[in-house]
Amino acid sequence: MGIAMLARWLSLIISVMVLLGCAPQAQDSQLQLIQERGVLRVGTLLGPSTYFLDQERDAGLEYVLARAFADDLGVELEMVPRYSVTALFNLLQNNEVDILAAGLDRTAQREQSMRFGPPYQVVEQKVVFKQGSRTRPRSLEDIEAELVVMQGSSHDEYLQQVTDDFPELPWRTTDEHDANELLEQVVRGDLAYTIADTNTLDIKRRYYPDLSVAFTVRENVDIAWALKKDLDASLYAEVIGFFGQLRNSGQLAQLIDQHFGHVASFNYVDTSLFIQAVENKLPRYRELFEKHAGTLDWRLLAAISYQESLWNPRAVSPTGVRGLMMLTLPTAQQMGVQSRLNPEESIRGGARYVEQMIDRIPARIRHPDRLWFALAAYNIGLGHLEDARVLTQQQGADPDRWIDVRKRLPLLRQKRFYRQTRYGFARGDEPVRYVGNIRRYYDTLVWLDERGRIPSSPLIIALPENSADEVN
Numbered sequence: 001m002g003i004a005m006l007a008r009w010l011s012l013i014i015s016v017m018v019l020l021g022c023a024p025q026a027q028d029s030q031l032q033l034i035q036e037r038g039v040l041r042v043g044t045l046l047g048p049s050t051y052f053l054d055q056e057r058d059a060g061l062e063y064v065l066a067r068a069f070a071d072d073l074g075v076e077l078e079m080v081p082r083y084s085v086t087a088l089f090n091l092l093q094n095n096e097v098d099i100l101a102a103g104l105d106r107t108a109q110r111e112q113s114m115r116f117g118p119p120y121q122v123v124e125q126k127v128v129f130k131q132g133s134r135t136r137p138r139s140l141e142d143i144e145a146e147l148v149v150m151q152g153s154s155h156d157e158y159l160q161q162v163t164d165d166f167p168e169l170p171w172r173t174t175d176e177h178d179a180n181e182l183l184e185q186v187v188r189g190d191l192a193y194t195i196a197d198t199n200t201l202d203i204k205r206r207y208y209p210d211l212s213v214a215f216t217v218r219e220n221v222d223i224a225w226a227l228k229k230d231l232d233a234s235l236y237a238e239v240i241g242f243f244g245q246l247r248n249s250g251q252l253a254q255l256i257d258q259h260f261g262h263v264a265s266f267n268y269v270d271t272s273l274f275i276q277a278v279e280n281k282l283p284r285y286r287e288l289f290e291k292h293a294g295t296l297d298w299r300l301l302a303a304i305s306y307q308e309s310l311w312n313p314r315a316v317s318p319t320g321v322r323g324l325m326m327l328t329l330p331t332a333q334q335m336g337v338q339s340r341l342n343p344e345e346s347i348r349g350g351a352r353y354v355e356q357m358i359d360r361i362p363a364r365i366r367h368p369d370r371l372w373f374a375l376a377a378y379n380i381g382l383g384h385l386e387d388a389r390v391l392t393q394q395q396g397a398d399p400d401r402w403i404d405v406r407k408r409l410p411l412l413r414q415k416r417f418y419r420q421t422r423y424g425f426a427r428g429d430e431p432v433r434y435v436g437n438i439r440r441y442y443d444t445l446v447w448l449d450e451r452g453r454i455p456s457s458p459l460i461i462a463l464p465e466n467s468a469d470e471v472n
Contacts (some may be wrong), residue, residue, distance in 0.1 A: 006380035011227070029234035031073075034098055037264040039078050040070040043088050046081045047180050049200045049260075050103045052253040054446075060066045061259040062101040065120070069242050083178050085152035089114075092228055098235060103199065105154035115229045117239040119222035120252060121260075123197045125155060130186050131268070137193075138215055145192030147171040149180055154193040158217060169451035180204065183211060197221070202263040206444045209271035250398065257403045258368065262439035274306065274441060278448060281311040285324065285343060285456045292348040294355055298448060301351055303441035307434060308350075313343045325350025354378055365400045375438055376409070376431040384412060387421035388428060406432045 002347065034040055044051040051060040058067075058088075063079060080097050082088045092114065105123070106116045108213050127137070127147070139144050140162065149155035151173035159171050177185065179200055185191035187208045190293045195217060196204070205211050227236055246252040282302060289298040289305070308326035309315035316322040323340035327349055332340050335349035358373040360382060365373060377385045388409045389399035397404035409428035411417040418425045439443035448454050 014287055016018040030098070030231045031143060031234035031238060034073065034075060036234065037075070039076045040066070040073060040099070041078045041097040042066045042070075043082065043091040043102065044079045044177065045085070045098045045102040046083055047103075047178065047200065048203045048447075049197075050101075051079060051081055055450075061255060062103060064255060064259075065246075066101050068101070068246075069239070072242055073238065084175050085150060086175060089152065092226065095228070098227070099239070102432040103197070104224055104226050105197065105221040106224045106226075107154050107157055109157050110154075111225070113229055114226040115233075115236055117225040117227070117236070117245075118243040119224045120243055120246075121199060121223035121256060123199050123221050123223060124216050125158070125197055125221060126201060127193055128183065128186055128196050128211055129193050129214050130189060131210045133189060134192070134348050136212070136214055140169055140217070143169055143171075143193060145170065145411075147193040147195070147215075148174055148182060148185075148191055149195050150164055150177070150182065151175040153179070154221070157194075164241055176401060187211060195222075198264075199223070199260055202260065202266065204289040205266050206263060206271060206440060207275075207447055209266075209268050209275065218383065233429065248406040249350065250401070250404075254403050255399060260463065261403070262436045262443070265436070269283075274444065277306065277311055278445070278454060282306075285311060285347065286456065288344050288347045292344070292351045296351060297442075297446075300438075300442050301347070301354070303438045303445055304354065304378070305350065306441050311347065314341055314445055325353075327353070357382070362400070369400065369402045372435050372439075373405070375435050376402075376406075379431040379434040380409075380426055381423075383423035384428065385431070387418075387423050387426070389414060391417060391442070402435070406411060406435070 003407075042062075044060075044066075046052060048060070050062045051058070053059065058079060066079065067077055080091060082091065085102075088100060088102055092100050092217060100114075103121075104110070104116075105125075106119065110116070126385070127140075127143070129136070134145070147159075147170065149159065149171070150173075153173075159169070163169070174182075174376075179196060179252050181196040182191060183196060183201070183204045186194055187210055193214070201211065201213075225239060227239065243252065246255075285305075286298075286302070289302045293301050305311060305324050309324050311324065313324050314436070315324070315326060317326060321327060323332075323346035324343050325340075325346045327335070327337060327346060329340075330351055332349055335352050337345045337349035340346050340349075355376060357377045358370060361370045361373045385405075388405050388411070391408045391411060392405045393399040395408065397407070399405060409426075409432050412421065412426040412428035415425075420459050445454070
């Protein structure tokens with residue numbers, strides 16, 4: 001934990017002690033009222049970085065955190081979603097919710113009316129425009145067309161604060177569109193500029209690679225839960241204790257990595273080519289991925305295949321692996337594959353091999369870490385993966401967490417580390433990139449599929465030329 005973050009936490013703890021000491025004890029506290037009600041009411045914003053429905057199941061970082069907090073309190077959870085910040089704040093002020101968990105930026109203006117919990121994410125705020133639509137501006141002075149932000153947002157607050165410095169800046173607010181919709185308007189060319197937090201922007205750029213960053217307007221912006229300021233500190237104290245436990249146990253870092261760790265790095269060319277391949281190549285093989293996925297999500301299987309071969313059934317590597325799933329000859333024989341160049345056989349064999357890798361990962365390791373370990377093993381082999389897990393344990397970290405093991409995998413390139421291992425040298429940085437890429441491709445496929453943006457076409461199962469040379 002950084003010194004600045006530690007100072008903020010200590011300040012919060014002292015504030016809670018003072019508030020608890022001064023609070024009247026005659027009536028039930030806010031915490032007692034929640035426990036008597038048996039329900040924690042949490043206001044949130046709908047969006048991919050906060051709260052959404054995934055195949056009709058609650059999902060998103062804020063939901064996962066709120067669910068864990070409600071479980072800690074021993075009560076049920078009621079998520080109360082809204083589309084605008086103004087509507088969200090009204091919920092809190094009218095006592096219709098107990099907490100706001102919505103990826104809220106902590107600002108001085110908001111702290112006048114709300115009490116913020118410990119920061120659990122730090123983001124930057126960027127001015128965004130469509131790539132190729134105009135010359136990239138370097139500052140607010142260069143903004144020549146309208147900049148639109150969500151009404152009541154921290155971006156709205158910021159622009160109000162700098163209006164005197166930039167009197168010619170053309171900007172306005174809207175309560176008709178949320179941050180995600182504003183980004184989509186930029187992509188369509190309906191809007192010149194908006195401002196976005198990096199956690200939202202990083203996710204959105206997976207589907208809309210033409211979203212381009214002009215410049216940063218704010219750095220080191222804390223994200224935190226908000227509570228009503230004029231109530232007692234009983235619930236506030238529980239929030240601080242909850243996040244302290246999450247941070248100290250490593251669970252908070254793991255959850256943030258699970259939701260955002262794989263999207264922070266962005267490559268315009270790679271993302272653009274992937275979107276094109278989804279439209280032009282994936283429809284040929286979609287039915288095969290669905291048919292042979294088994295216990296896997298077909299979209300995960302498709303993501304693995306793209307990482308392996310770019311959905312090229314005749315792909316061949318210098319090391320001799322080939323086909324849509326880039327199987328080695330021994331693996332193909334083990335999986336009963338007669339021709340690695342046959343799309344259906346390759347997909348069937350690859351799916352069974354991934355399932356086999358998952359089964360060989362210790363059952364005590366929870367999802368999704370177990371899956372990430374299995375994918376790393378698919379890429380580098382179980383032996384080298386186990387070497388990295390042993391190194392992780394020797395260095396005092398958790399060998400059952402991908403976030404810890406992926407930091408040690410690259411050490412297998414260094415002699416002073418690999419000489420201690422059973423299986424020796426390995427290009428350990430490759431499975432780290434491999435797993436990260438698959439996570440990005442998979443999340444993008446899920447998003448596109450749920451919006452009906454993956455085209456369908458007749459099943460193509462024709463064998464490539466010379467496919468028979470794979471027999472034996």
